[in-house]
Amino acid sequence: MQIASLTIDRIREGLLSRQFSAVELTEEALRFAEAENPKTGAYLRLSPERAMDAARRVDERLARGEEPGPLAGVPVAVKDVILTKGITTTCGSKLLAAYVPPYDATAILRVEEAGGILLGKTNCDEFAMGSSTENSAFGPVRNPVAPDRVPGGSSGGSAAAVAQGTAVVALGSDTGGSIRQPASFCGVVGVTPTYGRVSRYGLTAFASSLDHIGPFARNVKDAATLLRVIAGRDPRDSTSAAAPVPDYPALLGGGLKGLKLGLPREYLRELGSEVGDLISRGVDVFRRLGCEVRELSLPSTGYAIPCYYIIATAEASSNLARFDGVRYTFRSANSGTLADMYRNTRGEGFGAECKRRIMLGTYVLSAGYYDAYYLKAQKVRTLIARDFARAFEEVDAIVAPVSPFPAFKLGEKVDDPLAMYLSDIYTITGSLAGIPCMSVPCGNTAGGLPVGMQLLTTHFGEPAMFRLAGAFEDAGGVN
């Protein structure tokens, strides 16, 4: 069996026809991951005991002749901001180097209920803050396509594991592009569902009004299958949506004739690059498939970066207040008084990017600045959401770049935080509006670096989004 190119369908076929058992597959997947992981550092740790337990349960179901579940035997990598009971969950932070969660995230429970195998936890930017996975306290991840380059971030480890073949699918989290951008950099599919589509219970909070859990996969159908498993109302997350979950993989296929696609002028005019050329070729593929393509305007786009970085840092400064030396493993040795304990634990525990964002978020919420920054940003967020609502009266979906550039070199951008923030422009608009968006591979640059194309659609429009992405993939992308 070719571990590195397995699909969910292939695994299901192999299990049902008894070509291999879930235990055999999991042993092989663990061996492969262990051997290959040093090339990228995608995994921080494997979870062999838990994986083998889950595999045995799948084999028992099969032996009893029961339906083994839509993810039966599928090796799943999980970003280390998603809590796993009994398995260390660090969030890429020194503060949580020894933290062992006492409960599982809802998404994890759903994956295992569906027969999925939690293979291990993947590296990421500390508390999901970053665009390159270089902000992890446990070292960077290398892009499997080009080892001197970053895999993107913050879910860089999950994207790299799927691209490298050490996982079949993976879970990541996306607050401002942290699934789509690494998917683009590593040449895999990455989906940010509608806000509230997937329960956030057990996802370490970064910016609660923007946080999502979503899937990575090597093809659209596998991403759709994983999303279907993890989506749905969860009483433990009051923001999770009650809307029924469509059978996304079953809705793939069918022509695109008559579907209307929008190209936002504001996104395209700055793109004279190779990325822009590839996206244009991607749009041509949709035209050939029968879509009607028209330009449209999202006039508030230029304000999305300041809007996002005010709201996200404000929420982060509040969410990260809990890491104070009382409950979560790490406490500074210099904790003479209670105040010293708080300040020194946080000062020693958080890395530079987290501190920068805590500072920024605390500043914009502080007395005298709240109206000028935070309230203003929330109003601009309304305008950005309205831009999309207006656009989706005209078109079924929007096509856009994911990132202005392909994977950059390790260390290339670490010293310029503002430049790193500015590169999130194409992903944060959709995040602010809470709409579903995904990155689908759209060819490579002349230098062989993958480029993702972004598809965005209206709230709960995942079926149309997957249909577009699936048809694009079936048509062979831009190649």
Next chain:
Amino acid sequence: MRITEKEVRYVAGLANLTLDDSEVARFRADLDGILEHMDQLNEVDTSGVEPMAQVLFEGAGGLREDVVETPLGSEAGLANAPQRGPGYFKVPKVVER
């Protein structure tokens, strides 16, 4: 200049964050550049626009059934404590007798 080192120290105090002198200098410069960029928002006319605090849609939110569930339990809750006593988290003394 939008922010001074004195203000950086004040904000670090609000955030309960110990920063050394080099961090104060670095964050002052970083925040200065970022805040300058953020001032672009002043160009936008938001009069009469409602703030968006949350993504809202049909079927969002709502309350769950008020049923008793088994809680995590204090043992599990305390398992990651840096310092603990029987049934509680231990912190440095706050009030002198």
